[in-house]
Amino acid sequence: MDPSYCRRSKSEDEFALYVLPTLGEHSYSSRRPMHTSILTGARRVNEILNGHEDLCKRHFRMETDIFQALVQKLRENDRLIDGRDVSIEEQVAIFLYALSKNATNDTLADWFQHSGQTISYYFGKVLSAITELYSVYIRPSSLHPHPILSKEKFYPFFMDCISAIDGTHISLKLPADEQEPCRNRKQTLSQNVMVACDFDLKFVHVHAGWEGSASDARVLQDALNHGFQVPPGKFYLVDAGYANTPQFLAPYHGTRYHLQEQGRARQRPRNYKELFNLRHAQLRNHIERIIGILKMRFPILRVASHYSVTKQIDISVASCVLHNFIRLHDGDFSWPENTTVEIDQEQFVDVPSGDHNYHNDIHAFNYSREAGNQKRDYIAQQMWAQICITKISEYVIFYPSSTTIHGNQKRDYIAQQMWAQICITKISEYVIFYPSSTTIHGNQKRDYIAQQMWAQICITKISEYVIFYPSSTTIHGNQKRDYIAQQMWAQICITKISEYVIFYPSSTTIHVLEI
Structure with missing residues (x-):
């Protein structure tokens, strides 16, 4: 921006210096420039x-080059134009400074040396211009699986996941006669905003303006009624405040969920739900x-x-647009x-972080909850x-059976077969994917056959490789050392099998979702 750009023209300065003093004292006082x-x-x-x-990060919440890129974008198609006294750069700065400091109109007027009317006018112009960029920068997720979903722990179970959804409360200031519908469960005033974001930390949908008393699920339902869509066969991840359906997969209720909970437990997942x-x-x-x-x-x-309430709602949407704009221009996401924050923390409003439970309020x-539960169970059991x-392929590996055995080796072989029999028995008890009475179709039938084939290989491998000594054997020297070592290894194997090879007992009735 041209540093010589000034708010007042030379003629205005001359008027203030030479014309105004000639007026009466009372007239001059009432019209004295502020x-x-x-x-x-x-x-x-x-x-x-x-x-x-x-400085630019502190006052305008973004890097200088991104600020200039934003100005250029708003200049396109005359979304914003330079005013007689206020350039586009200054217009955008007024808006961003307000978002950064929650500055009042009077504070902005003093900081930028303009009248309150001028500040209000350009704040509204910039707000409208940025919200008009919603469809440009907030767009639906790509239908192609994100690279993060190719990681072994997620593949192929979440390949149809395109995004995550959450509700977030944003403070509102309202007239006394309009407050009650917006009073949330913490008894503060807020709007409940539904946001969806992809795995690249970009918003893909924002649905703002619902009262703070509304449930997350109700806001989602309203978004679906107003254009938000889930592509066929795809799903979003949601928290426990939403119903678990085929399109919106929620975690298991009553089971450790948050990463902090998992960390405090200091143990690996004990079952498919965990x-x-x-x-x-x-x-x-x-x-x-x-x-955050x-x-x-x-x-x-x-x-x-x-x-105003309308502007407060638009500010929440505009902030999401700016977030995506900064993200697309490789802005630093660590410094925020x-x-x-240069706002008195006493001004912060305590708002809920979202619903903890679904209230069965959306018919x-x-x-769809039963179908959602079946889909979630299927994914969880496959994982x-x-x-x-x-774990079986990692831990149950010892000596090949093709070894020529004589004398003591023959005794070892007999002992090994006895141990193998125990292992086979354990596997046959626990490795049950679908009971034989279950009707399965399509991909599930293919998976069932493949799993049974793999179980057969695992059983065969155990009978080939698990080699020990019977407890009645008299052993000396190196054999005693080997015996102790093998018993310790056996203990690890048994522990690992009992930890990981647990599905359903054969008497369990399970319902299978036909795909």
Whole structure:
């Protein structure tokens, strides 16, 4: 921006210096200019953009080059135009400074040396221009699986997952007669905003404006009624505040879920439900991070602002647009999490983080819950089966049966066969994927056949490789050492089998979702 750009023209200065003093004292006092600082808004903005890189982050919440890119984007198609006294750079700076500091109109007028009417006018112009970019920067997720889903712990179980959804509460300031519907369970005032984001930390949908008393599931249902769609065969990850359906997979209720809970337990998942919840939390963790970054970058979202209700709602949407714009321009996402917010923390409003449970309040979701539970069980059981098969192949490997054996080796061979029989018995008890009475179709039938074939290989391998000594054998010297070592190894194998090879007893009745 041209540093010579000034708010007042030369003729205006001459009027203030020579014409006004000739008026009466009372007339001069009533019309005396208020904003007369030599540090005009234009010069202040120019100093920030050409100063230390942290100044732009501190005041405008983004890097200088991204600020300039935003100005250029808003200049396109005349979304914004330079005013007589206020350039586009200064217009954008006014808006971003307000989001950064929750600055009042009077504070902005003093900081940028413009009248309150001018500040209000350009704040509204920039807000409208940025919200109009919603369809440009907030777009549905790609239908191609994200590379993170190709990791062994997620593949192929989450290949149809395209994003995650959550509800976040953003503070509202309302007239007294409009407050009750927006009073949340913490008895503060907020709007409940549904956001969906992809695995690249970008928002793909934002549905704002619902009262803070509304459930997350109700806001999602309203979003579906107003254009939000789930592509056929795909699904989103949601938390426990939503119904578990084929399109929106939630974690198992009553089972450890959050990564902090998993860490405090200090043990591996003990069953398929805990394993599913762990993987679900690992994938969905990014949406909690993106919401945290958004509110740290734009602190106005954490306090009751000074604008009309309509503008407060638009600010939440515009903030998401700006977040995506910064992300697409490789902005730094680490500093908002570590920076100091320049707003008195007493102004922060305590709002809920989202619903902890689904309240069965949406009939459209209730009809799909059984199908959702079957889909979740199928995915969870397949993940658990993969771990069990991997662990068997890792731990049950000793000596090949093709070895020529004589004397003591023959005794060893007999002992080994006895041990193999025990292992085979254990596997036949626990490695049950589907009971034989279950009707299975399509991919499930193929999986069932493949799993039985793999189980057969595992049983064969155990009979080939598990070699020990019977307890009645008299052993000396090196054999005694070998015996002790083999018994210790046997203990590990037995422990691992008992930990991982547990599915359903054959008497369990399970329902299979036909795909």
